[in-house]
Amino acid sequence: MSSPWNAVRGFERVSLCDWPGRVSAVLFVAGCPWRCPTCHNAVLAWRAHLLAPLDREATLADLRRRRLWLDGLVVSGGEPTAAPELEALLEDVARLGLPVKLDTNGSDPARLEALLAAGLVDTVAVDVKGPWSRYPELTGQAASSEAVEAWFARIFAMAKQKPQQFLFRCTRVPQLTEEDLAQVRKQVPEMFPVHWQEFIPPRPIPLETEYAQTHS
Ligand code: SF4
Structure with a gap:
């Protein structure tokens, strides 16, 4: 039977860094149409069939137990x-x-707007990957500069209405120069800080057979 939990392929029970200033738990939703060469969750993003879905009841019970x-x-x-x-x-x-x-990554502003309006999300953290002009290269040719600029214009308009609900962050991937980082700062409206994240090189994506061996 189809369940929205089929898409959840990872669970961090406690995280001190995924929501600045908060102790959080993290659900990782599989799949991404982009192909960023620096992707840190490549198995989750592109080969989620290698990861088992979470048990809904056990996960919710765990979260309920630790709710406080x-x-x-x-x-x-x-x-x-x-x-x-x-x-x-x-x-x-x-x-x-x-x-x-x-x-x-900001690629569906209409959906974000609907989620916020429905009260299903309290805070949105949006990744700004670099200058708009560099998005094709930074996303493995998955997003055009024009499309990204239009999506972000809509997101910034939303964020100005609800500034307490938005965070903008940028990871200093090796492809970005100092000029690029300065351009990122310029692209994000001044009223919002940019949360800079250090780049940690991703582990190589395992071959399917290797993965099966290490996770059997
Ligand atoms: S947007 Fe890029 S970095 Fe993020 S999950 Fe997709 S491919 Fe990976």
Whole structure:
């Protein structure tokens, strides 16, 4: 039977870094249509069939048990807004009563707007990957500069209406020069800080056979 939890292929029970200033748990939603060469979650993003889905009941029971010790739940990816059943998943976790932060690359502003309007998300953390002009290279030719600029114009307009609900962050990947980083700062409206994240080189993506051996 189809369940929005089929898309959830990772769970961090406690994280001190995924929601600045909060102790959170993190659900990782599989799948991403982009092909960023620096992707840190490449198995989750592109080869999620190698990862087992989470057990909904066990995960919710664990979160419920620790509800008072957690400040929030992060829904990350992959790219969660590319998951067809994201709303159903968020409705399910809403019953926990935990604030929810959604991590996104910003590629679906209309969906973000709807999620915020429905109260399914409290905070949105949007990745700014670099200058708009460099998006084709930074996303493996998955996103054009023009499209990204238009998406972000819409996101910034939304964020100005609800500034307390938005975070913008940029990872200092090796492809970005100092000029690029300065351009990122210029692209994001001045009223928002940019949260700079250090780049940690991803581990090589295992071959399917290697993966099966290490996870059997
Ligand atoms: S948008 Fe994020 S999840 Fe998707 S490929 Fe790029 S880094 Fe990976």
